[in-house]
Amino acid sequence: MNLSDPDSMNTVISKVLRYGVLLSGAVIVVGTALLAAHAAFSQSGSFLTYNPNQVPHGSFPVTFNSLTAGLASGAPMAIIELGVLLLLATPVSRVLFSIFLFAAEHNRTYVYITLTVLALLLFSMLVTPYIPIFGG
Amino acid sequence: MLVLELMVILFLASIVAGVIGSLVGLGGGVVVIPMLTIGLGVNIHYAIGASIVSVIATSSGAAATYVKDKMTNLRVGMFLELGTTAGAITGALIATYVNSVALELIFGVILLVSLLPLVRKIGEDIPVPPELTGLSKKLKLTGSYVETDGSTVNYNATRPAEGLAGMVVAGLISGLLGIGSGTFKVLSMDLAMKLPMKVSTTTSNFMIGVTAAASAGIYFVRGDVNPIIVAPVAIGILIGASMGARVLTRARNPTVRKIFALVLAIAGLEMVLRALGI
Numbered sequence: 001m002n003l004s005d006p007d008s009m010n011t012v013i014s015k016v017l018r019y020g021v022l023l024s025g026a027v028i029v030v031g032t033a034l035l036a037a038h039a040a041f042s043q044s045g046s047f048l049t050y051n052p053n054q055v056p057h058g059s060f061p062v063t064f065n066s067l068t069a070g071l072a073s074g075a076p077m078a079i080i081e082l083g084v085l086l087l088l089a090t091p092v093s094r095v096l097f098s099i100f101l102f103a104a105e106h107n108r109t110y111v112y113i114t115l116t117v118l119a120l121l122l123f124s125m126l127v128t129p130y131i132p133i134f135g136g
Numbered sequence: 137m138l139v140l141e142l143m144v145i146l147f148l149a150s151i152v153a154g155v156i157g158s159l160v161g162l163g164g165g166v167v168v169i170p171m172l173t174i175g176l177g178v179n180i181h182y183a184i185g186a187s188i189v190s191v192i193a194t195s196s197g198a199a200a201t202y203v204k205d206k207m208t209n210l211r212v213g214m215f216l217e218l219g220t221t222a223g224a225i226t227g228a229l230i231a232t233y234v235n236s237v238a239l240e241l242i243f244g245v246i247l248l249v250s251l252l253p254l255v256r257k258i259g260e261d262i263p264v265p266p267e268l269t270g271l272s273k274k275l276k277l278t279g280s281y282v283e284t285d286g287s288t289v290n291y292n293a294t295r296p297a298e299g300l301a302g303m304v305v306a307g308l309i310s311g312l313l314g315i316g317s318g319t320f321k322v323l324s325m326d327l328a329m330k331l332p333m334k335v336s337t338t339t340s341n342f343m344i345g346v347t348a349a350a351s352a353g354i355y356f357v358r359g360d361v362n363p364i365i366v367a368p369v370a371i372g373i374l375i376g377a378s379m380g381a382r383v384l385t386r387a388r389n390p391t392v393r394k395i396f397a398l399v400l401a402i403a404g405l406e407m408v409l410r411a412l413g414i
Contacts, residue, residue: 007206014204021196025374032143032367040140047139047364050179056359057181063357080363084189087370088352090196091345098214109275114214120221121346125353128228 020090031079146368154376158198160396161340162318163191166403185360195345197377202338219303224350227311244407268292298328333389
């Protein structure tokens with residue numbers, strides 16, 4: 001594939017998005033099927049409890065430790081959350097790939113624009129949740 | 137309600153949300169949030185967490201098709217994402233100091249007021265391409281796509297600075313209210329930058345995923361992304377969005393504009409009513 005051809009940029013970005021969606025969708029489907037096998041006929045109320053006084057507010061795994069532990073034991077909730085994280089990573093990888101594609105076009109202005117967007121995005125996603133003034 | 141019932145209802149409603157959202161460049165939060173809070177009595181924080189994920193699903197699910205068909209303008213999208221990401225961070229920073237009810241009221245009113253210029257050009261198909269000057273020329277904010285009848289539509293963007301300012305506001309709203317704010321993105325591209333409607337909605341669709349991802353981390357860590365709600369929503373939306381994308385490439389610009397105006401009216405009303413506690 002000739003990366004300096006503008007058409008190939010559309011093709012590559014389209015593929016990044018499609019594979020991201022398929023992968024995250026597949027993981028969420030597996031987790032959902034397992035969850036349904038365990039709990040389809042349980043009452044949903046206990047799963048929907050929201051505790052405003054504690055973080056995390058729910059009783060499902062969201063921290064690195066609880067997620068890895070949950071995945072190791074094949075917990076459906078952890079598998080679904082992994083799928084959700086893959087879904088969240090899809091737009092980020094699209095921005096990341098754009099940098100290389102603009103670079104291959106020798107489009108310097110857009111390489112800088114995209115690098116700035118990626119930096120802002122990663123800061124917002126990964127850093128702000130842990131800074132108190134951002135409500136982390 | 138049984139877990140199975142909850143999931144089936146969410147799955148089916150989310151397919152509809154995905155179709156609508158992908159057509160008009162919004163995230164489906166307009167459908168997902170009231171369905172969860174009013175329809176199913178789910179806590180508003182879980183509804184917002186689900187909405188953020190639904191935005192990313194709508195965006196990624198449909199954008200693959202739009203980008204491949206060259207309907208989305210990648211340069212316009214990347215340039216404007218500077219504004220949305222900066223706005224989203226600022227929104228998260230000031231969220232604790234802002235009265236979200238007042239904000240929702242203001243934003244709802246803005247959406248309703250912006251119906252006026254939108255309705256005035258309701259029948260417009262392809263705008264006459266303005267001359268490419270200044271910043272638009274420097275950033276090559278121009279493009280073309282192939283219409284349903286096989287003709288090639290060429291367009292140029294005007295007033296990129298205004299468009300970018302609109303995106304900062306969109307990002308700000310998104311960081312503060314947990315929505316994709318696709319409405320505001322489409323409005324900025326349509327009214328300020330004078331892009332064809334289908335380019336505006338597909339480029340907005342492309343961008344909302346990044347805007348939502350910027351604020352998603354905070355919601356995930358807080359434990360607002362509840363798997364039992366988000367799983368059927370994400371799968372339903374992904375299916376709906378890929379269906380919607382196939383519809384849009386065949387739809388006409390005036391039709392897309394009419395659907396957008398309708399969804400905008402509903403979204404604006406919904407926000408005003410919620411802010412007023414009705």
